[in-house]
Amino acid sequence: MSHPPFAVTVDLVLMTVAHGTLSVLLQRRAEEPFGDRLALPGGFVGIDEALDEAAKRVLADKAGLAAKDSAWLEQLYTFGNPQRDPRMRTVSIAYFALLPHVVLEEAVAARTDLTLHSAPSPGERLAFDHAAIIATAHERLRGKLDYTPIAFSLLPGLFTLRDLQSMHEAITGTTFNKPAFRRRMLDTGWIEPTGQRESDTPFRPAELYRRRVS
Numbered sequence: 001m002s003h004p005p006f007a008v009t010v011d012l013v014l015m016t017v018a019h020g021t022l023s024v025l026l027q028r029r030a031e032e033p034f035g036d037r038l039a040l041p042g043g044f045v046g047i048d049e050a051l052d053e054a055a056k057r058v059l060a061d062k063a064g065l066a067a068k069d070s071a072w073l074e075q076l077y078t079f080g081n082p083q084r085d086p087r088m089r090t091v092s093i094a095y096f097a098l099l100p101h102v103v104l105e106e107a108v109a110a111r112t113d114l115t116l117h118s119a120p121s122p123g124e125r126l127a128f129d130h131a132a133i134i135a136t137a138h139e140r141l142r143g144k145l146d147y148t149p150i151a152f153s154l155l156p157g158l159f160t161l162r163d164l165q166s167m168h169e170a171i172t173g174t175t176f177n178k179p180a181f182r183r184r185m186l187d188t189g190w191i192e193p194t195g196q197r198e199s200d201t202p203f204r205p206a207e208l209y210r211r212r213v214s
Contacts, residue, residue, distance in 0.1 A: 005088040010054045011042035011130065013076060013096045013137040014063060015119060016104045017154050017170040022141075024119040024134055025063060025104050026126070033086045034127035038117070040134070042092070051075070055095045063114065064107045065099075073097040077136050084129045092128075096137045098153045120173065142172050149190045152211045160198055160206040161185065 014025040026038040041062035045054040055073070059065050076094040084090060108114045117123055119138055122131070144150050151167045161182050169175055185191060192212045197205035 007085075007088055007090045008045040008051075009042055009085075009090055009092045010045060010051065010058055011040040011079075011092050011094045011133055012055065012058055012063065013040060013094060013134055014059075014065075014099060014104060015097070015137065015141065016099050016101045016116070017167055018101050018105075018116055020166065020170050022119045022138065022170050022173075023104075023116045024122070024137075025107065026115055026117050026122065027062060028113045028115070029127055030113065037127040038115070038122065038124060038130075039127035040094075040130045041114075045093075051093055055093075059097075064110050065103065076133070076140060079129055079133060081129060092133070094133045094137070096140065098141065098150055100154055145171060149188070149211065152190070158194060158196065158208040158210055160208060162206055164191070164209070 012025075016023055016025075025041065027041050029035055029037050029039050041058055043054070043058045043062065045051060049057075059073075074096055076096040078091060078093055080091040082089055084092070104116060108116055119134055122134070125131075126134075141150070145168060151164065151171065154167050155163060164185060165176055165178065165181050168181070190212060191209045194208045194210055196208045198208055199205065
């Protein structure tokens with residue numbers, strides 16, 4: 001029995017919060033299909049290559065990042081619309097990572113084809129079904145905020161509750177009530193006060209917190 005051409009790809013949704021906006025790393029395609037269109041960094045999976053290994057390879061080859069640069073990387077979802085790729089039938093395994101702003105800024109500075117765009121509204125039509133992949137990643141991220149401490153991937157070792165709230169607001173697109181948000185974060189047990197206060201601020205220095213180590 002003969003089979004039509006079929007391929008498996010991996011696409012990486014690499015997100016950060018930049019200047020108060022949830023942003024995603026995109027790459028300008030140099031080849032058809034969708035030449036000159038922005039797309040997620042991605043590539044075909046080799047015949048003898050494990051999916052996770054393919055994701056790490058694409059992370060290095062397309063985004064210029066080593067696996068150690070990502071504090072958190074997971075499979076997101078499988079996208080297999082028969083019309084998603086005009087070349088042949090492809091199934092994409094999307095991976096998702098949340099990285100500090102400085103890491104993705106360095107990646108953009110090192111390559112002319114990389115750029116950071118707003119995740120909710122990239123500003124132009126993306127290649128393939130990558131807009132849908134980003135939307136799925138954004139929804140997954142919003143859901144995880146309530147039961148996992150993933151937002152700490154975007155914060156330095158010491159941070160204020162104001163910093164933590166700003167990260168959550170950028171990800172969700174929602175403005176939170178400050179006292180209620182702070183109570184909720186303290187009740188999670190994820191953070192602990194350090195007894196230190198921020199410096200170099202024109203306002204009353206806020207207390208610094210850190211993520212509690214289990």
